Amino acid sequence: MNKAKIVSEDLNLYYGDFHALHGIDMTIRDREVTALIGPSGCGKSTFLRCLNRMNDIIPICRVDGTLMFEDTDIYAPTTDVVALRKRVGMVFQAPNPFPKSIFDNVAYAPKLHGLKDKTKLEEIVEKSLKQAALWDEVKDRLHKPALGLSGGQQQRLCIARALAIQPEVLLMDEPTSALDPISTLKIEELIRELKAQYTIVIVTHNMQQAARISDKTAFFLVGDLVEFDHTEVIFTTPKDQRTEDYITGRFG
Numbered sequence: 001m002n003k004a005k006i007v008s009e010d011l012n013l014y015y016g017d018f019h020a021l022h023g024i025d026m027t028i029r030d031r032e033v034t035a036l037i038g039p040s041g042c043g044k045s046t047f048l049r050c051l052n053r054m055n056d057i058i059p060i061c062r063v064d065g066t067l068m069f070e071d072t073d074i075y076a077p078t079t080d081v082v083a084l085r086k087r088v089g090m091v092f093q094a095p096n097p098f099p100k101s102i103f104d105n106v107a108y109a110p111k112l113h114g115l116k117d118k119t120k121l122e123e124i125v126e127k128s129l130k131q132a133a134l135w136d137e138v139k140d141r142l143h144k145p146a147l148g149l150s151g152g153q154q155q156r157l158c159i160a161r162a163l164a165i166q167p168e169v170l171l172m173d174e175p176t177s178a179l180d181p182i183s184t185l186k187i188e189e190l191i192r193e194l195k196a197q198y199t200i201v202i203v204t205h206n207m208q209q210a211a212r213i214s215d216k217t218a219f220f221l222v223g224d225l226v227e228f229d230h231t232e233v234i235f236t237t238p239k240d241q242r243t244e245d246y247i248t249g250r251f252g
Contacts, residue, residue: 002029005169005199006051011065013046015058020046022223023065028169028216033191033200035214035231037207039252042220044203048171050074051201052088053081069169086113089162093174095154097146097161102129102138105146105157109165124164131197132160133190152183159190163198170194172202176209188213207247211235219243 006028013021021043028034036044046055053074055061067074074084086109097105106125115121125142129135134156138149146157155175162170172191176184191200191213204210210217210231217234219226219242227234227243238244246252 002031004028005030005070006201007066007068008047008050009066009068011047011050011063011067013043013050013055014062016060020223021050024225026218026225026228028199028201030199031195031197032215033195033202033213035210035217036201036203036220037205037210037217038220038226038246040205041222043223044218044220045173047220047225048173048201048203051169051171052085052090053079054090056081086165087167088169088171089165089167090171091155091158091162091173091175094178095151095158097149097154097157099145099147101143102146102149102157103142106160106164108161113165125160128160128164129157131163131194132156133186133193134160150183152179152186155179155183155187156190159187163194167198169199169201172200174203174205177205184209207235219246221246 004027008024008026011021011024012019024047036048038044049055050063050067063075069088072079098108103125106128107121110121110124126135129138134153137153146154149157176187179187188209194200202214214231216228217231218228219234221242227238227240234243235247238247
């Protein structure tokens, strides 16, 4: 069994008086794909954003309970959030490349962290684009605007940008919801390949996608973690009736 990478114990999150996550217990294991599923507004993206403290930007947000990333207490007052986000990268729902060249998009974070060596930057850009299965498509136009890429290419560029600082964990918030079926398939293939080196947590509305690419699946419903198990168990023999009702399309 792969080692525990992120462990959540009795994690609660509040937006002002609204209790959005209720006592979440979950162990995310190294080099596995963990899918978070459930209807809109059920807490899955909120939980995902706890993992690299993206919820910090919401002033009325408050978290209690324990969230450990290996030996780091994610919500300890002493935790360096910049260092945490270097180790826990994120890819968002809509592709959001910077209005810069393809090269500068990927080199942006390493430069931000102080890397100035041109040769090393070139190596990082090439490696990251190869990992994101985009190098062959863009190697001859690295200094052209990233916004000239197709939607699927832009999303793979955003994955390359996240990989450029060599995170250990990659968070993906519905990374294919804005893409066509062929681009979606490419991203799914990519996720399967990246799992050899990274721990991946993906929020998806697409249950077939969760079934195809994830090792474990967590079903959220109105702020509760209803069930968390191996993906084949969740999709074939769930223990909770609510999970079965959601998966078979009775609601959601």
